[in-house]
Amino acid sequence: MKQIQRFRLLFLGGSIGLSMLLTHLFGLILGLGLFLSAYIGFIVYTRKRGSNTLNSLGLSNSNSDTATNKGQHANNNISGGSKITYICLSCGRKVSGRTCRKCGSRMKKAVF
Numbered sequence: 001m002k003q004i005q006r007f008r009l010l011f012l013g014g015s016i017g018l019s020m021l022l023t024h025l026f027g028l029i030l031g032l033g034l035f036l037s038a039y040i041g042f043i044v045y046t047r048k049r050g051s052n053t054l055n056s057l058g059l060s061n062s063n064s065d066t067a068t069n070k071g072q073h074a075n076n077n078i079s080g081g082s083k084i085t086y087i088c089l090s091c092g093r094k095v096s097g098r099t100c101r102k103c104g105s106r107m108k109k110a111v112f
Contacts, residue, residue, distance in 0.1 A: 023079065085111050
């Protein structure tokens with residue numbers, strides 16, 4: 001079994017076991033409240049750890065506060081002011097409205 005699948009099954013089994021243990025020890029309402037707070041805390045911890053790992057490798061998360069405080073944006077369209085254009089998926093022509101003028105298709109793809 002792959003390591004990711006093993007981790008997912010372990011996490012699922014652990015979370016079910018923890019919820020059952022907390023509801024048995026503290027009752028339904030308080031046990032579920034404690035479980036949800038522990039679950040949210042675990043998610044915050046893993047996201048923070050992942051962000052720190054990216055920063056230690058010299059990479060930064062584009063949604064992090066440090067990037068926005070410095071005025072840096074991962075997407076140049078936000079700060080550069082360039083316009084998003086669309087092309088038709090059927091014929092490949094540039095689309096400016098809702099439908100393609102050449103073939104009438106409404107399927108379009110964004111080009112940055």
